[in-house]
Amino acid sequence: MEKVLPAKDRLLKSNKSGLNGELRGKMLVILCAIIMISATISITIFLGTKGMQSFTKNGISLIEFLTSTKWNPTDKASPMYGVLPFIFGSFAVTFLSALVAAPLGIGGAIFMTEIAPSWGKKILQPVVELLVGIPSVVYGFIGLSVLVPFIRENVGGLGFSLLAGTIVLSIMILPTITTIATDAMSSLPNHLREGSYALGATRWQTIRKVLVPAAMPSLLTAIILGMARAFGEALAVQMVIGNVRDLPSSILDASATLTTIITLNMGHTTYGSVENNTLWSMGLILLIMSFAFILLIRYLSSRRKLR
Amino acid sequence: MKNFKKFGLAILTAILMIFAAACGSDSSGKENETGNNGELSGSLVISGSSAMQPLIAAAAEEFMAENPKVDIQVNAGGSGTGLSQVAEGSVGIGNSDVFAEEKEGIPADELVDHKVAVVGMTAAVNPKVGIEDITKEDLIKVFTGKITNWKELGGKDQKIVLVNRPDSSGTRAIFNKFALDGATPAEGITEDSSNTVKKIISETDGAIGYLAFSYFTDDKVTPLAIDGVEPTEENVQSGDFPVWAYQHSYTKGEAEGLAKAFLEYVMSDEIQTTLLKEQGYLPVTKMKVERDVEGNQKDIK
Numbered sequence: 001m002e003k004v005l006p007a008k009d010r011l012l013k014s015n016k017s018g019l020n021g022e023l024r025g026k027m028l029v030i031l032c033a034i035i036m037i038s039a040t041i042s043i044t045i046f047l048g049t050k051g052m053q054s055f056t057k058n059g060i061s062l063i064e065f066l067t068s069t070k071w072n073p074t075d076k077a078s079p080m081y082g083v084l085p086f087i088f089g090s091f092a093v094t095f096l097s098a099l100v101a102a103p104l105g106i107g108g109a110i111f112m113t114e115i116a117p118s119w120g121k122k123i124l125q126p127v128v129e130l131l132v133g134i135p136s137v138v139y140g141f142i143g144l145s146v147l148v149p150f151i152r153e154n155v156g157g158l159g160f161s162l163l164a165g166t167i168v169l170s171i172m173i174l175p176t177i178t179t180i181a182t183d184a185m186s187s188l189p190n191h192l193r194e195g196s197y198a199l200g201a202t203r204w205q206t207i208r209k210v211l212v213p214a215a216m217p218s219l220l221t222a223i224i225l226g227m228a229r230a231f232g233e234a235l236a237v238q239m240v241i242g243n244v245r246d247l248p249s250s251i252l253d254a255s256a257t258l259t260t261i262i263t264l265n266m267g268h269t270t271y272g273s274v275e276n277n278t279l280w281s282m283g284l285i286l287l288i289m290s291f292a293f294i295l296l297i298r299y300l301s302s303r304r305k306l307r
Numbered sequence: 308m309k310n311f312k313k314f315g316l317a318i319l320t321a322i323l324m325i326f327a328a329a330c331g332s333d334s335s336g337k338e339n340e341t342g343n344n345g346e347l348s349g350s351l352v353i354s355g356s357s358a359m360q361p362l363i364a365a366a367a368e369e370f371m372a373e374n375p376k377v378d379i380q381v382n383a384g385g386s387g388t389g390l391s392q393v394a395e396g397s398v399g400i401g402n403s404d405v406f407a408e409e410k411e412g413i414p415a416d417e418l419v420d421h422k423v424a425v426v427g428m429t430a431a432v433n434p435k436v437g438i439e440d441i442t443k444e445d446l447i448k449v450f451t452g453k454i455t456n457w458k459e460l461g462g463k464d465q466k467i468v469l470v471n472r473p474d475s476s477g478t479r480a481i482f483n484k485f486a487l488d489g490a491t492p493a494e495g496i497t498e499d500s501s502n503t504v505k506k507i508i509s510e511t512d513g514a515i516g517y518l519a520f521s522y523f524t525d526d527k528v529t530p531l532a533i534d535g536v537e538p539t540e541e542n543v544q545s546g547d548f549p550v551w552a553y554q555h556s557y558t559k560g561e562a563e564g565l566a567k568a569f570l571e572y573v574m575s576d577e578i579q580t581t582l583l584k585e586q587g588y589l590p591v592t593k594m595k596v597e598r599d600v601e602g603n604q605k606d607i608k
Contacts, residue, residue, distance in 0.1 A: 074474045075491065144503070149510060158468060158511060160496050243473075243497035254496055261473075264499050267357065267385020268475035273411035275475055276387070 044287065051284025054081070054277035065281065071245045071261075073275040081278050083258070085247045087285065090257040092162055092248070093237060094230045097169035102223045104170070105177030106212075113185040114207055124178075132175040140236035143168040148240055157252035160242030165255070168236050173226035180225060184218030185211065217300045224300070228293040232286060234259035258282045348376035351565045355382075355389020355402030356477065358501070358519070359554050362424065362586045363402060366573050369582070377565065386410070386477050393557050394418060399566045401557045404477035406600045419561055423573050424554040424588040428482060428519045429538040431528040433508055436515075438462040440532040446486060449515060452493030457513060469495025470507050470516030481552040482517045484602055486533065517550075521587020540589055546596030546604055553598070554588065 068082025152159030242254025393401025472479035542548035
């Protein structure tokens with residue numbers, strides 16, 4: 001005969017096992033969170049200490065590092081560690097590609113949400129998703145084989161240029177901008193559109209005067225996320241930008257970015273050498289910049305919530 | 308149901324432990340033991356110079372075919388990486404295209420050098436430039452930017468476009484040392500991979516760069532003779548052609564066990580005369596001259 005427990009015990013037991021399940025789930029989720037947080041923190045600490053070594057241990061002046069345009073770390077007699085040309089190159093390709101990709105991406109988003117929500121979205125959405133799936137090495141390879149000769153023959157210069165890097169990057173960040181901008185536009189409350197039409201505004205007036213301003217913080221977030229991706233991209237840019245250590249004087253000049261210098265040199269340098277440490281410092285600059293981008297996005301989204 | 312969860316957790320733990328154990332044995336780098344009948348077994352991790360990776364990987368493949376119980380992993384990652392890793396003992400052999408003494412922060416006295424191959428390299432130009440021979444003096448002037456048009460050297464009226472390697476590249480160090488006599492080249496397009504360098508030279512009017520002999524398989528780029536000496540295998544072996552370098556395999560302390568057996572295999576006539584040639588290297592055993600770290604060259608008696 002089955003043992004029947006008194007009601008009081010039964011309640012206590014089931015309660016206990018229920019608590020166990022609760023606890024296990026909670027622990028699992030907390031563990032996930034702790035792993036993620038500790039990974040980020042340890043990378044930051046590691047990069048911070050490694051990146052500071054060129055200044056603390058090797059005695060390179062921080063001012064010289066950030067402002068000098070001369071980079072020649074292998075010169076035995078008088079090595080020079082100025083990364084300004086690379087910082088400039090990184091910012092130049094980032095802003096230029098955002099300049100190209102932002103209007104295209106936001107235009108595409110408006111087309112998908114306002115002009116042709118049914119068939120437009122059906123065509124454009126998969127196209128954009130496809131662009132995300134193409135690996136960066138393929139973008140770089142296409143850039144090297146098609147874009148660089150094209151620029152050399154039709155525009156001038158060597159082909160390896162800021163322009164080539166900009167074009168490759170703008171195609172790469174286009175999906176990021178388009179997707180987030182589309183979400184922003186389609187999440188706008190419908191009463192904005194209806195109110196505008198009720199006042200007698202045309203569709204274009206509604207888009208320009210009501211919808212785009214209302215979605216502006218999210219649109220800016222989209223652009224900044226795209227820029228953050230452009231800033232960190234290494235492989236595709238390295239293949240088309242030419243990697244020259246001088247400051248470029250025109251958009252057709254070859255240039256270099258922080259990421260391309262790191263990828264070009266990291267395998268050849270030995271761990272702990274001055275040159276290796278300066279590469280870590282460049283990595284630290286990239287990390288600080290990505291924090292800056294995140295802060296900017298935080299600021300923009302807090303502004304959006306206040307409205 | 309609860310039991311199933313516990314069972315799952317146990318399996319998960321077991322998998323994690325096996326995984327951790329596997330990682331642990333991998334990171335020890337080499338693990339070798341010789342069986343009772345003298346048959347080699349165990350595993351060996353090799354890392355370093357990406358230029359040497361195809362050669363060492365091909366040699367490792369043949370070695371593993373002959374010794375089925377042996378597992379050799381060949382990773383690329385650059386000479387600096389290879390030297391750092393072998394010095395800290397995380398790999399069995401570290402490949403480098405420069406002497407360990409030339410790299411900063413490497414305890415070169417702890418490492419033992421095994422010169423496994425020789426690579427010859429020379430300046431290469433776009434075929435349309437119309438030059439096949441250059442004096443060393445002019446070559447230095449071209450790379451330091453003192454001559455900017457090929458017509459000054461009797462070629463076509465084309466602007467000279469330099470294609471360099473990254474500052475820390477071994478190929479660049481060797482070319483600067485032996486072809487440019489230590490002069491610092493002017494700024495130009497910088498690419499790491501030899502294939503990309505070749506592609507750029509072949510497509511860009513007036514381009515000049517430098518490549519290992521193994522890349523001169525077709526007429527897309529023109530290799531230059533320096534001071535009238537043709538860039539050929541024979542001229543490198545006799546010491547007449549100056550731009551060549553050893554390919555080094557470093558071990559920490561004298562090579563032992565599997566690493567020793569593998570390096571002996573690479574140095575064997577079989578590999579030196581067939582595989583090396585296929586991969587575009589010159590056999591180190593056929594060299595009539597030798598070089599020390601400073602680059603002083605002397606005849607082998």
